[in-house]
Amino acid sequence: MPLAKRVIPCLDVKDGRVVKGxxxxxxxxxxxxxxxxxxxxxxxxxxxxxxxxTASLEKRATLRSLVSRVAENLDIPFxxxxxxxxxxxxxLVLCSGADKVAVNTAAIRDPxxxxxxxxxxxxxxxxxxxxxxxxxxxxxxxxxxxxxxTGLDAIEWAAEAAKRGAxxxxxxxxxxDGTKNGYDLGLLRAVTTRVNVPVxxxxxxxxxxxxxxxxxxxxxxxxxxxxxxxxxxxxxxxVKDYLAAHGVTVRP
Amino acid sequence: xxxxxxxxGAGNLFSIRAALKKEGVSSDITRxxxxxxxxxxxxxPGVGSFDQASRALPMPRLREQxxxxxxxxxxxxxxxxxxxxxxxxxxxxxxxxxxxxxxxxSSVKVPQIGWNTLNVIRSSRLAEGVPTGSWxxxxxxxxxxxxxRCVAATTSYGVDFPAMVEDRNLxxxxxxxxKSGTAGRTILRNFVRVVKR
Numbered sequence: 001m002p003l004a005k006r007v008i009p010c011l012d013v014k015d016g017r018v019v020k021g022x023x024x025x026x027x028x029x030x031x032x033x034x035x036x037x038x039x040x041x042x043x044x045x046x047x048x049x050x051x052x053x054t055a056s057l058e059k060r061a062t063l064r065s066l067v068s069r070v071a072e073n074l075d076i077p078f079x080x081x082x083x084x085x086x087x088x089x090x091x092l093v094l095c096s097g098a099d100k101v102a103v104n105t106a107a108i109r110d111p112x113x114x115x116x117x118x119x120x121x122x123x124x125x126x127x128x129x130x131x132x133x134x135x136x137x138x139x140x141x142x143x144x145x146x147x148x149x150t151g152l153d154a155i156e157w158a159a160e161a162a163k164r165g166a167x168x169x170x171x172x173x174x175x176x177d178g179t180k181n182g183y184d185l186g187l188l189r190a191v192t193t194r195v196n197v198p199v200x201x202x203x204x205x206x207x208x209x210x211x212x213x214x215x216x217x218x219x220x221x222x223x224x225x226x227x228x229x230x231x232x233x234x235x236x237x238x239v240k241d242y243l244a245a246h247g248v249t250v251r252p
Numbered sequence: 253x254x255x256x257x258x259x260x261g262a263g264n265l266f267s268i269r270a271a272l273k274k275e276g277v278s279s280d281i282t283r284x285x286x287x288x289x290x291x292x293x294x295x296x297p298g299v300g301s302f303d304q305a306s307r308a309l310p311m312p313r314l315r316e317q318x319x320x321x322x323x324x325x326x327x328x329x330x331x332x333x334x335x336x337x338x339x340x341x342x343x344x345x346x347x348x349x350x351x352x353x354x355x356x357x358s359s360v361k362v363p364q365i366g367w368n369t370l371n372v373i374r375s376s377r378l379a380e381g382v383p384t385g386s387w388x389x390x391x392x393x394x395x396x397x398x399x400x401r402c403v404a405a406t407t408s409y410g411v412d413f414p415a416m417v418e419d420r421n422l423x424x425x426x427x428x429x430x431k432s433g434t435a436g437r438t439i440l441r442n443f444v445r446v447v448k449r
Contacts (some may be wrong), residue, residue: 004387079430097264119301168363208365
């Protein structure tokens with residue numbers, strides 16, 4: 001039996017509430033993080049991602065107490081990102097109950113952060129989150145919750161992040177995020193054929209079929225979604241049953 | 253009953269502590285090994301790198317307790333520390349089990365991140381009530397290449413590697429039981445039961 005493909009609900013948190021917008025704007029309230037985390041666990045989520053989306057923007061510390069509250073009741077793994085800029089930030093988040101940390105803006109500013117995190121905590125708990133926007137035939141990395149363009153090529157950055165010690169890449173298409181038009185398979189395929197670390201697809205899930213596409217055509221190891229699950233348009237269980245029926249190995 | 257969790261300074265101790273608490277066990281966290289004699293069991297948790305942990309652990313003190321028969325649960329990296337050496341670095345492990353720690357082959361994505369299945373190869377106290385095919389959660393780039401009968405269950409990922417080991421008072425899981433849902437809970441409960449006896 002191969003490693004199971006993972007379905008991962010993402011909780012974007014702002015001011016202690018789960019929120020969701022379109023293209024990172026127009027945020028709407030989507031519920032209590034602890035309640036949602038427990039609901040997803042019960043539905044068979046393989047993992048959770050918890051992003052404090054205001055952290056980079058407003059320079060706030062990650063919501064550590066909230067992380068602990070969520071992790072206390074969870075017997076599935078859990079990644080935390082948003083505003084992690086230093087080794088100390090990462091350590092505090094891990095000590096609060098996170099299994100992995102996701103870095104984005106800080107890693108772009110100082111790529112050695114990835115290496116230092118990997119050396120101390122091990123690659124397996126270092127996730128590099130990459131927000132990418134299509135520019136003609138290439139993809140550009142954006143930072144600061146997708147508000148700034150960096151000029152970096154997303155595929156090159158993915159390769160560098162993996163080389164520097166990232167244990168996993170969380171690749172989000174900013175163009176597709178919140179649109180429900182499907183993951184950007186071109187972006188995902190470009191990344192998964194380039195790196196040999198697990199890749200999580202993000203941005204654009206709207207149907208069960210989109211998950212299957214990300215895992216098969218996109219070559220990803222996991223697929224992440226937020227609003228679909230928050231608003232009960234699809235349950236994690238429905239997605240996993242569909243994947244299993246299409247020959248994908250999933251944890252039942 | 254009190255367990256002692258060793259802190260190598262690099263990781264999530266919150267989850268294993270919370271999981272043990274659900275089984276009615278309180279645990280203390282230590283860097284130096286203070287209180288290790290009084291503890292009912294030792295937990296070597298599973299986040300960090302081999303060298304960092306090798307440097308941070310009070311090796312002689314820990315080895316003395318292990319040799320005295322105190323139950324030890326090694327999780328992921330904690331299990332790897334039972335062995336003498338690792339391809340992850342130059343640091344020395346505890347050398348209480350025969351074998352060495354190797355990196356997964358490049359034919360598979362490294363690290364292994366996600367849910368994989370157990371193949372139970374012999375009966376053990378740790379895996380009691382956990383059948384072959386149970387799903388457990390892995391986050392690892394390295395695995396122990398163990399020699400002898402200590403291996404109780406294996407998992408396939410590029411190679412068949414030891415998923416669970418049990419030898420006298422040494423218990424180990426290469427996966428994270430505290431993150432492995434029902435199967436993980438059963439395994440932690442089994443360890444607690446062993447310590448109680």
